[in-house]
Amino acid sequence: MEKKMEEYAIIDNYLCIRMPGEVDHHGAANIRECADRLILDDKVKNIVFDFEDTTFMDSSGLGIIIGRYRKISCFGGKVYAINTNERISRLLKASGMSAIIEIIA
Amino acid sequence: MENEYTKSQNTQRAANEICMEFDAISENEGLARIVIAAFLARVDPTVDEIEDVKTAVSEAVTNAIIHGYGEKGGRVFMRASLSPENELSVEVSDKGVGIADVEQAMQPLFTTGAANERSGMGFSFMEAFMDRLEVESSVGEGTCVHMWKSFGCEPDEAMPILQAAVWNRSGRV
Numbered sequence: 477m478e479k480k481m482e483e484y485a486i487i488d489n490y491l492c493i494r495m496p497g498e499v500d501h502h503g504a505a506n507i508r509e510c511a512d513r514l515i516l517d518d519k520v521k522n523i524v525f526d527f528e529d530t531t532f533m534d535s536s537g538l539g540i541i542i543g544r545y546r547k548i549s550c551f552g553g554k555v556y557a558i559n560t561n562e563r564i565s566r567l568l569k570a571s572g573m574s575a576i577i578e579i580i581a
Numbered sequence: 582m583e584n585e586y587t588k589s590q591n592t593q594r595a596a597n598e599i600c601m602e603f604d605a606i607s608e609n610e611g612l613a614r615i616v617i618a619a620f621l622a623r624v625d626p627t628v629d630e631i632e633d634v635k636t637a638v639s640e641a642v643t644n645a646i647i648h649g650y651g652e653k654g655g656r657v658f659m660r661a662s663l664s665p666e667n668e669l670s671v672e673v674s675d676k677g678v679g680i681a682d683v684e685q686a687m688q689p690l691f692t693t694g695a696a697n698e699r700s701g702m703g704f705s706f707m708e709a710f711m712d713r714l715e716v717e718s719s720v721g722e723g724t725c726v727h728m729w730k731s732f733g734c735e736p737d738e739a740m741p742i743l744q745a746a747v748w749n750r751s752g753r754v
Contacts, residue, residue: 498614501643502607508698532614532632534639538700563632570709571702 484514489521499533504540511544521553528559538571545576556580594623598662605646605655605675613642613659617671624667624732633710634669634730640703641673641726647694649677649724667732674725680718687716 483494491514496503514520523544527533545555555577557568565581568574599620603609614635621631638659645657660672680686687708692701708714711728718724 498611500607500610500639501647502610504698532635532639534636534643535700535702535706536643538702539698542700543698563629571705 484510486514486520489519490524491515491520491522492524492526494526494528495530495533495537497529497531499530499537499540501534501536504536507540508543511540512547515544515547521548521551522556523548523553524556524558526558527561527564530564531561533564533567535571538568538573541568541573541577549576554578594663594665594667596662596664597623598660600658600660602656602658605650605657605677607643607646607652609657610639610642610646613657613673614639616659617661620661620663621669621732624663624669626732630730630732634671637707637710637728637730638671638673640706641671641728644703644726645673645675645677645724647697647699648680649675651678669730669732670727671729672725672727674723676723679720679722680716680724681720683716683718 483496485492491511493507493511495507499507511523515523525541541555541557548555556579557564557573557577558580560568560579560581562581565579568577568579573579597620599616601613601616603612617638618631618635621634626634642657642659645655646652649655649657655675655677658672658674660674662670664670685691687704688701689705690701692699695701704714704716707726707728711730713729715727716724717727
């Protein structure tokens with residue numbers, strides 16, 4: 477399942493990524509590649525992961541977020557997770573991710 | 582479907598077991614989650630309980646595909662059973678490379694997959710979302726992850742804190 481580019485938008489210096497319904501290892505490589513291409517091409521500073529459509533996420537999702545965080549945090553960029561449902565908010569908080577990203581449910 | 586038969590079976594049901602074998606490819610991670618969720622239907626799980634089991638199974642199957650078989654393919658086996666007391670037992674096994682040091686592999690944040698951005702949280706998720714977890718592995722023979730969870734008891738803590746997971750600016754302690 478190729479990820480469509482309309483799921484990625486650059487607004488000011490924010491790269492917004494609309495996450496799929498199920499975030500697992502299966503789709504992770506594609507999200508990584510698309511996101512990293514845009515991070516390089518457009519001098520993106522911050523990243524927003526939009527979880528509005530997401531009902532399932534396993535630890536692969538943490539890997540995606542941490543990896544992007546590493547790429548932009550050294551340039552002072554911030555990472556946001558928005559529209560997270562209750563479970564995903566809890567999962568991000570329980571696994572300590574709230575120390576490095578901002579979660580806006 | 583509520584009929585006389587299901588009513589009479591409500592308190593105590595026969596044990597039930599399923600077994601599936603599938604190719605070690607990533608698109609089957611979702612399949613394994615759907616199967617286990619459907620299998621659980623009879624215990625009338627809460628949404629959170631279903632998600633807990635789906636997450637744990639997803640981690641175990643992903644490990645088999647990525648680490649057991651190094652994403653080169655193979656066969657993954659999932660065996661699930663429900664006891665008359667509604668305890669779920671799930672085994673996810675592979676005939677892959679095996680794990681030399683299981684204790685180390687189960688440490689939170691430990692990963693051999695850093696290049697592929699694995700978070701090292703797979704076993705921590707399994708432990709957090711299930712009641713019990715056992716891992717057996719022999720190098721060159723494969724790995725079996727065995728997990729248990731009971732249903733219909735007093736609710737667990739909503740989500741146990743994944744204690745050791747502390748991230749610093751570089752993303753990892």
